Amino acid sequence: MTTEHDPRTRTVLSWLREDAYENPERMLLRALDEVDATPQRRSWPAWRSNRMNTYAKLIVAAAAVLVVAFAGFQLLPRSGGVGVEPTTEPSPSPSLLARGSFTAHGVAAELDATGSGADVAGTMALSQSGTNNAATVDLECARTTAEGLIEIGGLLTESAWDPDAQDWNDGFPTGQRVAIIFEPGSPVKAVWWITSANDGVASCAALFESMDGSGDEIVPGSPGLAPIQGTVEFGP
Amino acid sequence: MRGVDTELVKRAQHGDREAFGQLAADLASRFLPVARRILRDLDLAEDASQRALVAIWRDLPQLRDPARFDAWSYRLLVRACYAEGRRERTWSPNLRMLPADEPVASDGLDAVLHRDQLETAIRRLSVDHRTVLVLHHYADIPLDRVAQILEIPIGTVYSRLHHAMRAMRAAIDADARPARAEASS
Secondary structure, X not given: OOOXXXXXXXXXXXXXXXXXXXXXXXXXXXXXXXXXXXXXXXXXXXXXXXXXXXXHHHHHHXXXXXXXXXXXXXXXXXXXXXOOOOOOOOOXXXXXXXXXXXEEOOEEEEEEEEEEOOEEEEEEEEEOOOOOOEEEEEEEEEEEOOOOOEEEEEEEEEEEOOOOOOOOOOOOOOOOEEEEEEEOOXXXXXXXXXXOHHHOXXXXXXXXXXXXXXXXXXXXXXXXXXXXXXXXXXXX | OOXXXXXXXXXXXXXXXXXXHXXXXXXXXXXXXXXXXXXXXXXXXXXXXXXXXXXXXXXXXXXXXXXXXXHHHHHHHHHHHHHHHHHOOOOOOOOOOOOOOOOOOOOOOOHHHHHHHXXXXXXXXXXXXXXXXXXXXXXXXXXXXXXXXXXXXXHHHHHHHHHHHHHHHHHHHHHHHHHHHHHXX
């Protein structure tokens, strides 16, 4: 028998549970001394609520209208002549944004991104060693901050990621947006930014908005920016 | 596992050291006995508990759901125990034993006679097995929560617990055999 009715089991359990007073005071005081000298990791992009206020939303909406109007204007015929054949010019090949294979904060990524601004193409395949966790990000947008951080974002289009795989987010759920934030240099440092369902981030621009409005700005040297393993090549 | 004051957790997440001090005092009194029973050494247990408390403070802003604090904090304690276990892979020969003069339920078997055998047996277990045994049978954490803390499947928890208990019971059997042999001769 292996239940507690078994006298041997009872003996083991009573031995294991027997009282032995351990005074934690010395350890606690040492720990609190160390805590006093230890900063918290505040810049980890585990989650962010979308704090964009109504005013900011109006600005984004107005900007979107202007973009659509400008695009429409650009599509109008220039010389008004009926039957004028549009000239076809070879489109330039998209320029490299970032490419590489790296691991940041335990998440491995195969990154292949071209373009810039709101015109980014490519994918980022995510996985986690020793697990079946995998996800694909369709890249959409990028920007370089005034401090030189390169931020590349996109939409999670496929995901088989355990929500409890990390302590710092709910995994990489399909439909959410992800940004990888690089601090170029040697070593390259990076940190992830993942939106959650209640963020209401409906576009890549809104992803950056949510980052800006989080009140927890990531800048070079932020503790969350940790050296990557692997290599990333950045475009010009 | 007992509940934790989520307001304290939230305050500590925002850098409130006084709130963290209150959390830490509670955690310290729970962590040290658990770490001691996993590591079988008070000095190692103190180091592991201290390491875990500092890690909790450092990483607390990353904890999304304060309601998960208890399981999350135990996870960091277990990681710290593993780290201490690796650092001190060869166990010190002058380990402090648990006091021998405590009353123990014997139920027909004289538990005091089994102390050395049990201590030897638990030291022979891997830290993986000891951890499951202590979290479940000492800290009274249900097995599904143990699985969450250790981030392993529940089946693995059952398997480790089964293995650990079998080894511990076998130690008692081994201890009893010579006595029976002497009695029958």
